[in-house]
Amino acid sequence: EGAIRFENVRFGYDPQREILKGVSFEVPPGKSVAIVGPSGAGKSTISRLLFRFYDVSAGRILIDGQDIASVRQDSVRAAIGIVPQDTVLFNDTIAYNVRYGRVDATEEDVERAAELAQIASFIRELPGGFGAMVGERGLKLSGGEKQRVAIARTILKAPPILVLDEATSALDTHTEQDIQTALDLVSKERTTLTIAHRLSTIINADEIIVLKAGQIVERGSHRSLLAAG
Ligand code: ADP
Ligand code: ADP
Numbered sequence: 394e395g396a397i398r399f400e401n402v403r404f405g406y407d408p409q410r411e412i413l414k415g416v417s418f419e420v421p422p423g424k425s426v427a428i429v430g431p432s433g434a435g436k437s438t439i440s441r442l443l444f445r446f447y448d449v450s451a452g453r454i455l456i457d458g459q460d461i462a463s464v465r466q467d468s469v470r471a472a473i474g475i476v477p478q479d480t481v482l483f484n485d486t487i488a489y490n491v492r493y494g495r496v497d498a499t500e501e502d503v504e505r506a507a508e509l510a511q512i513a514s515f516i517r518e519l520p521g522g523f524g525a526m527v528g529e530r531g532l533k534l535s536g537g538e539k540q541r542v543a544i545a546r547t548i549l550k551a552p553p554i555l556v557l558d559e560a561t562s563a564l565d566t567h568t569e570q571d572i573q574t575a576l577d578l579v580s581k582e583r584t585t586l587t588i589a590h591r592l593s594t595i596i597n598a599d600e601i602i603v604l605k606a607g608q609i610v611e612r613g614s615h616r617s618l619l620a621a622g
Contacts, residue, residue: 395457395553395584396400396422397443402452404442414607418600422453423582425597427589430604439604440556441609443586445469456554464611474552476576480543482534488516489544498549510545510575537572544575548618555583559590 398419405411412435420426428436441447445466454461461469482490490510492503504598508511518532520542533540547555557576573593580587587594596615597599603618605610611618 396420396455397426397554397584397586398440398458399451400453400455402442402449402454404438404449406447406522408450411450412607413442413449416604416607416609417452418602418609418612420586422584422597424599425580425585426600426602427514427587427598428490428602428604429589429595432574435605435607436604437558439590440475440558440586444473444475444554454528459514472552473554473556474550474579475558476540476543476547476549477558479536480522480539482539482542485519486516487512487518487520487532487542489543490542491519491549493551493609494546502549506545506548508549509578510541511571512541512545540572541575544572544579548579549577553584555580555585557585557587557594559588559594 397457399416399418402416402520403411404413410440416435416439428439429605430436442449443461445461448462456464456469456472477529483493486508488503492498494523495502503516504513507516520534520539520576521532554592557580573591577597581602587598589595589598589601600614601618604607
């Protein structure tokens with residue numbers, strides 16, 4: 394069910410400034426690992442490298458034992474589902490947006506995914522915000538609603554590996570709980586790497602990695618990290 398492995402990964406957006414300074418960790422198949430740490434530590438950079446938006450300057454990233462540097466970028470991305478922070482929606486119905494990436498899905502599949510992500514009530518609507526004409530009759534979706542559309546898309550796509558980037562989440566507590574419930578459904582028994590922000594995700598993770606200034610400074614279960622203070 395997919396596995397991620399970082400081996401002594403080094404990377405900098407520019408050669409003068411190294412952002413990741415030898416990062417090694419593994420997400421075993423079906424397990425969930427959360428990365429926590431202060432802003433600027435390099436957490437989101439890890440997910441960008443995993444998607445091959447950039448290539449590492451040293452070390453290796455393996456998915457299912459394969460060095461991603463030798464795999465076509467689109468097949469790397471096809472294996473990974475992401476629920477990003479900020480979802481850009483297409484100017485078409487919410488159902489179309491959910492189906493995107495799985496055009497072969499049946500109408501029933503789309504509806505089931507929409508139910509799970511709690512967006513079923515508005516999947517026939519347009520997302521809005523695409524200029525006056527469409528925007529006037531479209532919905533104005535909140536950040537949380539847009540994120541639930543992204544979750545529905547991911548439920549439908551059912552990728553073997555899931556990346557949750559929560560780094561800049563600014564959702565209210567109620568929305569956060571709804572989303573967490575939906576995310577728990579998507580990530581259940583799936584190899585999951587979470588760029589963690591919400592406490593609930595950290596509690597659910599099999600392992601927590603603490604990243605500071607591009608280096609892993611601590612790792613362990615939620616319980617062992619609490620015990621260590
Ligand atoms: P985190 O997710 O832990 O907050 P990031 O991985 O986003 O941290 O960023 C790590 C460091 O890399 C920060 O100092 C940030 O300013 C820098 N950085 C992020 N993206 C870029 C970029 N595209 N170009 C140059 N520097 C960047
Ligand atoms: P796909 O085309 O694989 O069905 P999407 O259309 O949702 O998936 O997005 C295309 C690919 O771009 C995703 O699989 C993912 O690899 C990447 N991607 C999309 N949004 C983000 C993001 N915010 N951060 C990182 N990667 C992203």
